Every structure is written in structure tokens, then in C-alpha cells.
Amino acid sequence: MLVGIILTVIKILIVITVLLLSVAYMTWAERKVIGHMQVRLGPTHVGWKGLLQPIADGLKLLMKEDIVPDMVDKPVYIIAPLLSLIPALSAFAVIPFADKFVIFGKEVQPYISDINIGLLYILALSSVGTYGIIMSGWASNSKYALLGSLRSSAQVISYETAMGLALVGPVLLAGSLSLRDITIAQKGLWFIVPQFVAFVIYLISAIAETNRAPFDLPEAETELVAGFHVEYSSMKFALFFLAEYANMYVVSAIATIVFLGGWNGPILPGFVWFVIKVLFIMFFYLWLRATLPRLRFDQLMSLGWKVLIPIALANVLITSIIVYIVR
Amino acid sequence: MAQSIVSILPEILMTIFGLLLIVIDVLAGEDRKSGVGYFGIAFVLLALIASIPPFNGFKIFGFNKMVVWDVYSYAFFLTFAFAYIMSTLGSVDYLKDRGINKGEYYVIMFFSIIGMMFMVSATDLSVFYLGLETMAISMYILAGYNKKELTSNEAGIKYFIMGAFSSGIFLYGLTYVFGYTGSTKYHIIAEFIRNNGVSHFSIIFGLILMFAGFAFKISAFPFHMWAPDVYSGAPTPVAGFMTVAPKAAAFGGMVRFLMVAGVPVVEKWQLFFAILAVLTMTYGNLVAIAQNNVKRMLAYSAISHAGYMLIGLVAANDIGYQAIALYTMIYAFMNIGAFTLLSVLKNKGIIDDERLESFAGLAKKHPLYSLAMLLFMFSLAGIPPLAGFIGKFYIFMAAIKAKIYWLAIIGVLNSAIACYYYMRVTVYMYFKEAEYDVEANLRPAAFIATFIASVVVLLLTVFPSLLINIVKSMIV
């Protein structure tokens, strides 16, 4: 029991450390990749090719003065960033990075936990994340922040429905909500093939869920200065930032597991395949950001409600009928 | 499996119709929304005809004994259908006058009926609960439907808070019953109770909470406090509907539960409900006497009528639940008729439309209106030969058959007291001189509603056999 807990804690710490590092370097990668796409160089000064840039950023944020405006609702103001971060990090609890393997005669589970409702857990957590956003906007007592948070949460919840519906198809095929089972079910065929429509819907919704371009309305600098976290500074701001990028990893991981076969792949070990797939989707994010213009808010909502949801519903119907016929 | 589908045939039909109604609403022009209501009536009638149980004693269980389609549920469906038809007709002009003639009104009312049907045909608490909430949520909206008017808002909010509160209590009690008996199915609960009695704390606690929630829904005495405000604040035709259909549904569902699951321990709950019945009708009547606003008076009278119906429940015999079914059917006509008339009353004086004074001298200016109101009032009072009498007669028959004489005596004395305030309306209409310029414009829809109600109220005593035969063949 105790050993189990300690092992779990160790696992968690490893996952979180890796995750935080990945997030840090994701920011670097983002600047670098976009820079190159826009024929610039990106960060170059701090460290080799600017590799130490994220560290410097982090330190800067840590050292900055933490301004808490007078008018804010203090407790809520402080809880909000935490509420954004916790779900983002916790989501990794159920993500299987690789298949079980045996080392030194002991079975190792390369995931923190395998619960039979993994996918639901992820969906639930992403809903909780919305609270962080809305609370931050509310607590800030600033018009920009409030509007940003409202928009953001409206967007998140709109796309969450589509996302949930898109995930029903793969679940139908796998017959389980456990992410591990879903991965195992893709040993032969990745679900991206039978569920391509769902994959597209998921991907679009995932981008919207994480408030990334071209759906980064809430943070539209030109309209809302910075969205819901305009009043945040220093480490609290950093937490939002962290949460956003962690969320990107989460949705990418889910996309990988549910549609791209997770750790399944030839030759290379499972973990490597997993990382490659996740990074590929992360790269796709950056690519989008570099190429696509931002949508208008009404376009964004229309896309979610009027296009994605009906298609997702139809997908569920058709999938279920086909599955029934095939079996 | 096919049996399961058949067992919810009426509900399926109604659901399909309800969906069609939504489509009709969406397609209808802004000024032709009443058509949605008329379509709704047509649909209800169609469903009524299509779901006539093929023979007496008909009973089809479905979904592993979770729902049933039988004469019992059909009889209550009749009540709901009557209530829907009457209040839809009564609503059209009311809504038009206030510029809130939206199709949703009729659709929501239609869906509330589906919820009620599920309540009555449920033989499983979860289905019962779902039906209850389908009904309740629809009713919250309807109560607050006139969103421009403060009273309607408040009625909606009050109904919502109290309704949700009561279903919460009901549900909490339900969990204990479920936990103790291990099932939500009536017949399993019944068997469990038969074997183990109800001495255990959890089931007593659970049942009491369930009863309390039920008492809330039917506005029985200590749990009535929402009723007068809500009934008098809600749009008048809605109030008419609310006093009839949800109450009937609550009774229908609860009686089935008690008659199936509670039968092994009849005496235990009989006394509880008997006391409730006495308090409810006495309180409703006494307070109604003090009212000067007819709508509020009818609201309190609705409480007292719940008390009469409870007598049928207390009787706990076949006649008891037959009486409740019949009573609600009749009540649908007379009460919604009265509320319809109330809704067309327009007072140009300084007082509210629904004050008693508005009725002063009405008989001279609007003889037909007054005559209809007179019929409804006396019918509500239970004076033969009007329909209300048949209902009361049946109720008291149940009590006498169960040998609960004291309750029957209190009941009849109450109905005599009740006469007083119903008569006050007629006193004002017929015996007093007009004080204000009052308009009572019965346009076709409301006129038809009133006409149907009057005819039923007048002739039901002459031709009661049809309805009585239906309720007579009910088997829980």
C-alpha cells in the first residue's frame, strides 16, 4: 500500500516534471517554429539558439512584482489560476504513455492510473478548467477580463459538446472508456481511418478548447488586450500560461490515444511512437497559428454549433449503424 | 422487447406528436401561433383514440416491469388530455391579448403531459421521477410564462424553488427506499416490504420523505405554502391547468406506488394521509373564505380539493383510486372552465380584474358568462346535478366503503363550508349591482372551452356511465 503510494508519487513527479519541461520548451519551439515560418529567427540570444530562453522567462515571471488590483475579489482571484492549472495537470493521471512492460521481473505501468472511465474523467476535468477562466474574469473586475472570460468560456463549452460527441464514435468502436483499452483496440487499425470525420471534429474542437489560433478569441490582443488574464501578472499569469500549454498536451495526447493508435506502431518502442505522435499534433498547432487568421466570434460560434455538432451527431448515428451491421 | 415498445405506445405517440408540434411551431408564422395549440389538441385527441386500451383489465408491462400501459394510466391520460384541451382553448385569447402568444407555450404544455403520463404509467421509481421532473420543469416555465409581468415571474420562481425543493426531498427519501429494498421497482419493493415490514429506520425515513415530497406536489396542508401564490401569480389559464393536471399526475403516480408497493402496510400510511386530508381540506376551505380575489380563492379551493382527493387515497381501495381518477377528470372541466372565465374578465375600474367586486352585477350584462360561472362554482362546490357532485359522491363512497366514517363526515362538512365561498361569486354576479365597467369578452376559443366545460358539468351527471365505466375497469 505505502509502497504503491510512494511509487505513484514518484511517477507523478516524473510526469509533471517532464510535462513542465515540455511546456517550457514548447514555448521556445513555438517561437522558433513560427519564426522560421515567418522567415524570422525566433529567440537566439539566451543560450545556444535561445535554448535557455524559457528558463529566463520563468525566472522573470517569478521575480516580477505581483500586482493585485484593488477592486478584485481576492480569494477568487487567487483560486482562479489554480483552478486552471490543476485540471490541466491532473488530466495526465490517466494517459497511458506506453504499454505495460516487465523490467527486472516487475511489471511496470507507464501510466499513473488506468481507470475504466478515463475518457469521461478527461472530459470532466476540461469542464472544470472553464471555472478557472470564468472566475478569473469575474474576480478581476475589469471589463476586458470579464468579457474575455465570458467569451472564452462560451467558446470552451460550445466546443466541448462537439468534442464529446466526436469521442463517442471511437468509444463505440473500442467498447470502453479506458484509454488503455482504447489504445489496445487500435492494434490493428488506428481509429483515424474509420473515424476520420470524428478526428477532424475533435481536432478542431481541441484547438478551440485550448483557445489556440485560429480560435484564440479570448486572448485577442487587438480586441481585448489579453482576455481574461489581463489583470494577472507574475506567477499567477504564468500558471494560466502553463495551464494553456499543458492543455495542449492533454488534447494532443488524447488525439493520439483515441485516433492515432497511442503507443501502437512498428519497430520503435511504444513510448517513442507516443511522443512522436503527440509532437506531431503539437507541431500542427503551431503550423495553424502561423498560417490561419483569427475567426470572428460569431463565425466561431457558428462553426461549433451549426457545423461541428450536427456532423458529430450524424457521425455517431452512422457509426453505430455500421458497427451494428458489421458485427 | 416488442412488448416494451408497446407498453409505452401512448407516450411514444405523444412524444412524436410533441416533436411534430415543435416543427409546426418553428414553421408557423408569428401571428398564427395559436395554430400550434390547435394542432396540439388534435394530436392529443389522436393519441387518446390511438391508445385506447383494447379491453378491460388490459395491462402490458415493459422494460422489465418499469412501465405499464393499462386502463389505469389511460384514465389519467384522459384527465391530462381534458386539461390540455381545455386550457389550450382557454389560453389562446389570453395570450393574444398580452402579446405572448408563442408556440412554445403549447409545446411545453404538451410535453408536460408526457411527463405526467410517465408518472402514472411508471412502475419503477426512476421512471416516476423522470416523469415528475418532465412535468415539473415544464410547469415552472409555464408558471413564469408571462415574463413581462412581475407576478408571473414571482410565481415561476416560487414554484421553481419550492418544486425543486420538494423533488429533492422526494428523491432523498427515494434513495433510502431504494437502499433498503434494493430496487426501485414497485413490485420488488412490495415484496421486500411484505417480507420485512417497515420497521427499519431507513424505509420509514425514506417513505416519510417521499410522502412529504408528494404532499408538496399536491399542495397538501403543511406543504401547501407555495400553492396560493403560484396559482394566483401564474397566467390564469396556466393556473387552471396547474391546479388540475400536475395534481392528477401526482395522485395517479403515488396511488399506483402505494397500491402496489405500499399495500402490505396500508394502515401505516392510511392514518398519515387521513390527517393530511383533514388538515388540507379544512385549511383550504377556511382560508378560501377569507379571500376577496377570486383567483386566490380558487387557488385555496384547489388546496381543499386536493384534500378531498386525498380521501380517495386514504380509502386505499379500488373505489378510492377510481374516485380520484374520476374526480380529476371532472375537476379538469370545472376548474379550468372557471379559470378560463376568469381570464377573459377585464375590469376597467380601479381594482384588479380578479377581485370579487369585478363580478358584481355581471349577470345582467353577461348572462351566459354568469350562468357558466355559476355552473362551475356550484359544480366545484359539489352540488348535484352538476358534475362535481359525481366526483365527490364517488370519493365519499370510497371512504364509506373503507369504513372511515369520520373522514367522510369531515369531508362532507367541509364541502358544505366550501359552498359558502363559491356562492360568494354567484352572490356578486347575481345579487349585486355592477360597480365597475367590466368586460367579459368570450371569443371563439375561450367560448368553446367554456361551452364544453359547461356542457360536461351539466350533463355528466346524466350520462356518467362512460367515464365511470372507464375508471371502473382500472386495475392498479
Next chain:
Amino acid sequence: MMGNILSILIFFPVVAALVIFALWRSGKATMWAAFVASVIEFILTMPLMWNFDKGTAAMQFVERYDWVKAWGISYYVGVDGISILMVFLTTLLTAISILASFKYIGKRQREFYIAMLILEAAIVGVFVALDFFLFYIFWEAMLIPMYLIIGVWGGKRRVYAAIKFFLYTLAGSVLMMLAIIALYFKHGQLTGEYTFDILKITAASAQYSLGFQTIVFLAFFLGFAIKVPMFPFHTWLPDAHVEAPTAGSVILAGVLLKMGTYGFLRFCLPITPIASIKFVPLVAILSVVAIIYGALVAMVQEDVKKLVAYSSVSHMGFVTLGIYALNQSGIEGGILQMFNHGIITGALFLLIGLIYERTHTRLIADYGGIAQKVPVYATIFAIFTFGSIGLPSMGAFIGEFLVLVGAFKAFSDYAIIAASGVIFAAVYMLWMYQRVFFQQFNSRWENIEDVNVREFIYLFPLIIIVFWVGVYPETFTSYMHESVKNLIEQINTVKIALK
């Protein structure tokens, strides 16, 4: 046609009312139409009286149709010697009171006559119903038109009177309803047949236990006692009588009160014989108290109508006393007295209404010496005054005499006290007559008109009948002999069984 005569009698007024409602709006047309209808109704009772077989106690002109089979309710009507006179009285008085209302009713005439006709239908229904459910419906249905008649066309305190009348009567009858239901189930349990058939329930009366009979009796008794009204339950009567319009008073006093005593005869005695016998002392005491009390209170009245109203209490005391004497002469006297009281008190109310139309006052003190101005009126009034007192050769004499004979046989002490009521009656009636018609002439009534032709027409039949009953009562008593004999036999068997 004779087969359906009772149904025709019940429904003809309703149809007539509907026709009037549909066809005419003006007051004049409706009043004539209603009058014609009521006269036709009265004429329709003639063949009934004529074809009635006086040699049997069985129900006659019986009609029976299933109504609510599920409950064992049928549409079941018929008359016997007890009820046929009441039907006759009803149709007669209705026709007369409609004719008497021509001038009195000034507003909303159409509604008034419709109410009268429906009232008539309901009352006839009460007397001929042989099914408890049907009976109860008619019993209560009559309340609504009567309520409206008092409330709309009544005097100053009409609202109060109407509500009081309604609630009082209702309170009594709802308990009766419970008793009816109890009988239904009892009969069902005993015989296996669930029915509301009065005759069947009566036939099984021997099987009802005393306790059950007592409960049922008390419930019935309350309902009927309020209707009669017997002593402690009489307070609605003066109000209702005084405030009602003339026609209303006539029907109230003439017919409605009889429903109570009819109820005793038809239900209490045959269905709960043991309880009835047990409660004889109570009823007798109450009757005697009513006789004396009614008379005493009548004596101090200043309002003529109120005086007559209280005299009704007193006279109805005779009726109940006679009925509960439980012997042939007592019951026959009671029935005859019911009839007489209907005629005489009806006539008195008509006369009071007649003069009220002219003077708009009913206070005795306002009159005085008007006999010289209205001799015909005074004469007719005198006839009915004597009738009310019970002068020989008038109907009431026979009735009261029979009652007292019966009462002496049964309980002589009460009968003696009751007899003093006759004397009281003479006192207050004659005193009133004297104060109104003789003494100092009040010059206000200089131009007062005497009875006109219309008024004479409606008073005349009553005069005839009063004398007819007084001189040759056999015409009327012959109807009831067999039925009463039958009733007495039933009670006697029970009495013997009790001993």
C-alpha cells in the same frame, strides 16, 4: 303515454324552460309562456291522479332504465299514495305562483320563470324518485334555482337569507348522502346486490342492525329535520320565507317543507324502523316544542310574512307529530296536513304578496282597517286565516284532527300540549287579522285596489281545495290509505319483533 307520465312530468318543465330560454327575451312573453307551461304541467298531473289505482300500496307508473350500471344506479321513478298528492300540490302551486308573479317580478323575468320551471322539475323529481342517487340529485338540484330565486328577486336581506337557506339545507343533506352511501354498501354486503334502489334497500331493512340503523337514521333525520324545519334547525326558515319573493315563499312553504316530512315517511320509517321507533320520543318532543315555540314566536311578530313563516314551523310540528305517532290516523293526518299546509300557507303568502305589491309594506302596524277598502281581499284572507286556524269544514281541521287522534293513541301527554298549539294558532292569526283589517283605518291606503281578476283566478282554486278537503277529505285520503296501511304494517312487524 301513461307509461312515461312521470318522466314527462319531470322533464316537461325543463324542456319548457329551455324553449323559453331559446325563443323569448321579453318579460311578457316569457311570463305567459311559463304560465302556459306550468298549467300544462298541472293538467298533465290530472291523468296521473285519475288513473292512479287506489287499491294498492305498490308503486305505480313505474319507469326504470339503467343509468349507471357500474354503481347499480337506475333511473327509477314511480308514485304511491304518499307521493302522488305531493306531485299534485307541486304542479298546482307552481302554476299559481307563476301567475302570481306577473306583477311582483319586475326584473329579469325570463330568468325568474326559467328558474321556477326548473325548480318545479326538481321538486317533482324528489317526490317520484325511487332511486337514492336520483333522489339525492333532485333533492340538491332544487337548491340552486331556489337560491337564485331568493337571492335575485328577494327582499332587502335576500343575500343573507339565500346563503343561509342554501348552507343550512346543504349541511343537512350532505350527511344524508353519506347515509345513502352507507346503505348502498350495507345492502350490497347483505344481499350481494349493490344498488341504490330505494325499494330494494327498504325491503332489506329488517337485516340492518340497530347501531347501523341509528347512524343512518340520525343522518337522514338531520337532513329532513332541517328541511321541515324541526325545532332547533328552523332558523333559516323565517329569513328565507320573508326575503323570498311571493312565488318563492309559496313554493318554499307549500312544497319544499314537505320534502322533509316526505323524507321521514319514505326513508326514515321504512328503512330504519327500529331506530325510528327508538327515536319517537325525541321527535315527538321536538315536534311539540316546534308547535308551541312556533306559535309563540309568531304571536310577537310585527311582519305579516314572518308571522306566517313562524306559523309554518308550528304547523309542520303537527305533521311530524302525526307521522311519528306511527299509526294510521296519525300518518294520514300528517300527510293530509302536509297537503293542507301547502295550500293554506301558500295562499297566505300569495295574499301577503298581493297586498305588498300595492302597499310595499308588510308590517302589521302599517295597516289597519283596510277591510272597508278591499272587501274581497279581506274575505279571502279571512277564509285562509280560518283555514290556518283549523276551523271545521276547512282542510286543516281534518288534518289536525287526525294528527291529534293519532297522537293521543301514541303519546297522549304530547298530544294535549300539541292541541294547545291549535289555540295559539287561533290567537295569533285572528289577532293579526284584526289588526290588519279592522281597527283604526290608516288613511295611507285610501286608494288601495281590491283583488283583480288575475289574482282572483289564482286564489280561487285554492279556496275550492281548502273547502273540498274540509268537506270531503276522502277524495284525497283515499289515495293514501293503502300506502299508509302498508307502512304501518311494516312498522308494526318491527314493533312486534322488538317486543
Next chain:
Amino acid sequence: MEMTLQHYLILSAILFGIGITGVLIRRNLIVMFMSLELMLNAVNINLAAYSKYLHTMTGQIFIVFVMCVAAAEAAVGLALIITLFRNKATINADEINSLRG
């Protein structure tokens, strides 16, 4: 410490009690509404606990229904509160008094 059925029941009873108290004593409609949701969640805990200890799915399925109903209730309830606020500019339950009489 082993979690027994009683623990869950006590937890849910406490939650339910808080909910009831909230509805009864708080005057802010939103808070009252949230208390209502609390009551429903207490119910859910009960259902889940019983479901687990009885080894039946009924309770868990019921939870989904309850959640569904709670969602619908939230939608309707908030809409009602908004309409009230539009007319009266208050969400204080004590000020909802135009129906006394």
C-alpha cells in the same frame, strides 16, 4: 479506515442538510438555487453508495438521470431568475412579495 455505507450516508445527509438549510435560510435566489443542486448531489451520493453496496447498477443509472434533471432544472431556473431580475432588479427572495394578499 474502511469506508462503510454509513460513512457515505452520513456525508450525504450532511450535504443534504446543508442544502435544505441553504434553501430555507438564504435569501439570495442564486444561492438558494445552488443549495437545491446540493440537495440533488447528496441524493447522488446516496444512490452511488447504495448502488455500490447493493451491487446493482440501478442507482448509478439513476444518478445520470438525476444529473440530467439537475441540468434541465438549472437551465429553467436560471432563466426564471433572469426574467425576474429584468423586471425587479433583485434576486433577493424576501423582496418577492407582490403576491401576498
Next chain:
Amino acid sequence: MSPYLPIALMLIISALIGVITISVGVIVRPNKPEKVKLSVYECGMPEFSDARKRYSVKFYIIAMLFVIFDVETVFLFPWAVAFDLVGIFGLVEMIIFIIILVFGYFYAWRKGALEWA
């Protein structure tokens, strides 16, 4: 060990990380509050009204729609998992369920609940 224990641990540790990162800076970071610095951002102008005013009802509508649709989605998951067990009956039921949902959806669409204008 219950599979939920690691999840609880994960939640706790995530929360701890958040709290630590916020609080650790208190030691090192400067703290010089002044009035202007502590005011809310409003394009550089002094703020002139409270931010918590009424905003578009559209947000509420979206929230309500979400609540409804999300809960409906929740119903789909157990069905999808148990798809093989419930067979044609489950399939038909769920098709009916989705059709009903679609009716509601198109109703909302036609009523303009999905428009953002």
C-alpha cells in the same frame, strides 16, 4: 489499491505545485504597490464604472444549451461502451434519442439561439 488513489494524489500534487509556485515568489519578488498600479486596466484611463454589469443574454443561452447537450452526450457514452450488449434494441433507442435531440437542436437553431448577432 484503488485506481482512484493515484488520481487523488495527482490532484493533490497538481494543487501543491500551483500553490508553491505562487507562494515561493513572495520571498524574491518586489512589492511596491501604488494607487495607479493597483487600478484596473482600462486603456490607461481611470476606470469609470464597475465591470460587473449586465452582459449579453446570449452567454446564458449558450450556457443553457451546453448544459443540455452535454448531459445528453453523457448518455451516449455508457451506451457506446455497452453497445455490444444492448443490441438492436439499444441501437433503435439511441437513434430515437438522437432524433429527439436533433429536433430540439433544430428548434434552437430556428429560434435563433445559435445566432450571434
